[in-house]
Amino acid sequence: MGTAQKRPREICFDSFKQMALLSMEEICREIFRENHQSIKIKKEPVAVKNLVNIFYTTLRLSNEKGFHTMSLRDLSSASGLSMGALYSYFSSKDELLEMIQKQGRTITRKVLSEHMDPDAPPREKMHTLIRIHLYLTEVMQPWFYFAYMETKNLGKVQRKRSIESELFTERIFNDILREGQEQGVYRNVNCLLTAGAIKALLQDWYVKRWKYSRRQISVEEYAAFLISFIESAVLAENSFDPEGG
C-alpha cells in the first residue's frame, strides 16, 4: 500500500470485509497446490470449487454439533458430493480437520501482518490490532469458533501449532503494552496478564456470537467499547484523550 501516504486512523468494517472475503477462494487454491500429492483431483478449477464447498459445509455442520458428531455421510448429503468424491479431496476425516485448521491459521497470519505497521505509535498499533482482530473473526466467525472448539481433538503436532497461534497474538499485545509503558503512554500494569485479558475479550466476540447477535450489537460497537474499556485500564493519566491520540 502507500509508502508515504497517511492511512486513516481507524479502518472500518465494510472496507475490511471486501478484502477478506475474496481470499477464501485464493486460500483454497493455495491448499490445492500445496497438498496436490494427497488430493486426487487434477484440474484446479474443479478442485477449488469443491474444496470451498467442503470447507464451508464442514464448518456449518460442525458448529452445530461438533466435528466429531458430524459424520461424513452428513457432510456428503449436505455438500452434494458422494463419499467417494469426498475422499478424493482428503485421505481421512482427521486430515480434513487439519486442513481447515491450517487454512485458518494461514489467513489469520496473512491478514494480521498485512495490517500491522511496526513504526506506528503503540496506541495506534493497539487500536488497529483490536479492530483487525475483531473484523477478521467476524468475517470468519465459523472458522474461529471451529478452531476454538476442536483444538483438543487434534493430533499432538497440530495441537501445538494451535497453542502457539494462541500465544502469538498475546505476545504482540504484550510487546505493544511494554513499548507503550516505556514511552509513558501506558501505566504500570502487569503486561502479561493484561495481554491475556485483551485476548479473552477478543475471543468472546466469536465464541459467544449468539449473545451479541441477540442483543444486536455490531462489531464496530463492540470494537469501540473494547478500546475504551481497555484504555481506561491501561492508559497513563496524562495521555487521556477521548478521541484517538
Next chain:
Amino acid sequence: MGTAQKRPREICFDSFKQMALLSMEEICREIFRENHQSIKIKKEPVAVKNLVNIFYTTLRLSNEKGFHTMSLRDLSSASGLSMGALYSYFSSKDELLEMIQKQGRTITRKVLSEHMDPDAPPREKMHTLIRIHLYLTEVMQPWFYFAYMETKNLGKVQRKRSIESELFTERIFNDILREGQEQGVYRNVNCLLTAGAIKALLQDWYVKRWKYSRRQISVEEYAAFLISFIESAVLAENSFDPEGG
C-alpha cells in the same frame, strides 16, 4: 453465618476450598435421592461412593478428549466398574451428561447465593462475586471446563438451562454496575457490555487453565489483577482508592 458480625472484606482461597470440597459427596447423595427411580442401586453408601467415582472419572476423561469421544468402555476400565454396573447408575450416556451438568449448576447456585450479601455496597459485592466465582471455578475446574465445552451436545431443554445459567451471572454483574452508577461509585459505562466483559474474563480462568498453570499464576493473583483491571475501567474518578473502599 453470623447475623450482625462484620465479615472480613476479602475472603481467601484456602478457607473457601475447605467449604466447597466437602460438598461433592453431599451433592452426589442428593442426586441419588432425587434420581432413585432411574438408579437401580438400593443402598445409599454404595451408590454415593460409585457416583462420585463415575463423575470424577467422566470429567477426567472428557476433559482430555471430549465427552463424545470418551466411550463407555473407556469409562468402564478407568473407573473399575463394568458396563453393566455403570448402567445401574444411569440409563443412557446422555443421561450421564445431563446428571453432571445439573449437579454442577446446583453447586454453583448454592455457593454463589451463600456468599452474596444483598445489603453490601456495590463495590464490595463486586469484589466478593469476582473472588467467589474464581475460587469456585478453581475448585471445580474440571466441571466448569466440561460444562463449557459440552453445552452444544446437550438436548434442547438442557441447553436452554445452560444458557440461562450463563446469563444469570451476567445479570448479577449488570445489576451491581447499575446500582453503583446510581450511587456515583461507578462511571457511566455501558453496563451490559461491561458485565459481559467481566464474565469473559472470569471464564478465561478455567477455560485457559493450562496457560495460567504454566505461568504459575495463582487464583488469588488473578483475582487481584482482575479486580484492579476492572475497577480502573469502571470506577468514577472520585472513588479511586487503591486498597478497597
Next chain:
DNA sequence: AATTAGAAACCGAACGCTCGTTATATTTTA
C-alpha cells in the same frame, strides 16, 4: 459437426470395526 477413446471425476454399496445398550449369568452381601 459428429465420433470416440482415454483420462478425470464421481458414485454408492460393502467391509470391518467400535459404539451404546441389554439380557443373562455370576458374585457379593446381609
Next chain:
DNA sequence: TAAAATATAACGAGCGTTCGGTTTCTAATT
C-alpha cells in the same frame, strides 16, 4: 439363601474407509 450388586458377552446401528463400476469431460480424428 434370597436379594443386591456386578460381570460378561452378544446385538444392531452407525461409523470411517475402500474399491469396482459408472458417468462426465476433453481433445484428437474423421
